[in-house]
Amino acid sequence: MNIADQIALVTGANRGIGRQFVLELLARGARKVYATARRPETLSFDDPRVVPLRLDLLDHDTIRAAAATATDVTVLVNNAGIATGAQLVTGDLTEVRREMDTHFWGTLEMIRQFTPVLAAGGGGAIVNVLSALSWFAAPGTGSYSAAKAAEWNMTNAVRLELAPQGTLVQGVLLGAADTTMSAGYDGPKIEAREVPRLSLDGLEAGSIEVIVDDWTAMVKSSLSGDPAPFYTQITELLGVN
Template sequence: MDIAGSSALVTGANRGFGRALATQLVERGAKTVYAAVRDPATVTDDRLVPIRFDVTDAESVRRAAAQLGDVDLVINNAGIGGAGSLLSGDIEGGRAVLETNFFGPATVIREFAPVLGRNGGGAVVNVLSVLSWLTSPSFGAYAASKAAAWSLTNSARAELRGQGTQVLGVHVGFMDTDLIASIDAPKLDPAAVATQVLDALESGAEELLADDLSREIKSRLTGPPSALTT
């Protein structure tokens, strides 16, 4: 995927990792970067084009896909945390996490896949997590949503291969964003991870393991299930 001259849609582009991705897309020569957010007023970079967009509202996504016929790169970055345990936590909170982190990207891909196809294939980037593979009772709902999104990413890659769409899954541990502000652990610079993502995209990669933690946890997949819990 060539970033220079592309038209990109980035969900959740008003802060954190999404903002880092959108900024670097502009700096690498993207023609247009649509910042897809619930409140366009929160997009303060005048190099971005704010789009009112809610990944949990299918009509919102459908309307955007109909309007943005030039998009050839979609980055599914928007997500939420919380909800805790799937067994003892708030089950409705768990549903909300799945709606945003799994069904949200699924809806975006469904609606924008035809747009990408008409524009030569383009690419989809799904921002996943080391928690696609690692889990704990304290964040079971979030981990389940990311595991489901990983499976979605692999399914979409197979289904969209025929139209020439690159699908890149990004796995990363802790980044210094609002989502994990309360966690006391070493955190990666979102800008540095964004650079890795766009480099991987331009190289044609299907998967990026952005840090040592993600590489180490993925290596455990051939071992016992107990190696994938904390």
């Protein structure tokens, strides 16, 4: 896929990785970018190719309205997300469900609504911004990790389902990026702009999975082994008991 002249929609475009996706798409010559946010007045792009849209992954009416408006989309970037910090066993189940409703059900609803749009345009591509926490859990990440794990395997499943219509489905996995969401994390962080740069490089190469950083590569390499040494290493690296 050549990004030039594509028409993209990016969720959670008002800050962080989502904002950087919009900027990178524009820099690569995208013809139009629908930039979405729960509060579109928070979007700040000085480029006539940017079209702001209201979209809330917990409000299916806004998802359907976005799909009815953005009928020319060829690249869908599912980036929007939350991190409540809710514990699975003792935390507020409302917050746990909100994580799953956002990352799994909200993202799946986006895919379901935009699948006919992408098919009409020849197939296009879907990018799901995932996390290294799709593959492991750390203290305080239980609900987020569970939701991202569900989103990761949903990404694999819809990739198979949408292959016949020629839609490339890409999963992008990273550790921590320097964004508002990770402000309380003191470990290593990558620049947020690296995520769309590597993701779009991957789209142009036809890659279905993009591993953004060394941390995520380390996590992935551990998956075939005994989890006990891995979790010992993780707790030491994170400085927890």
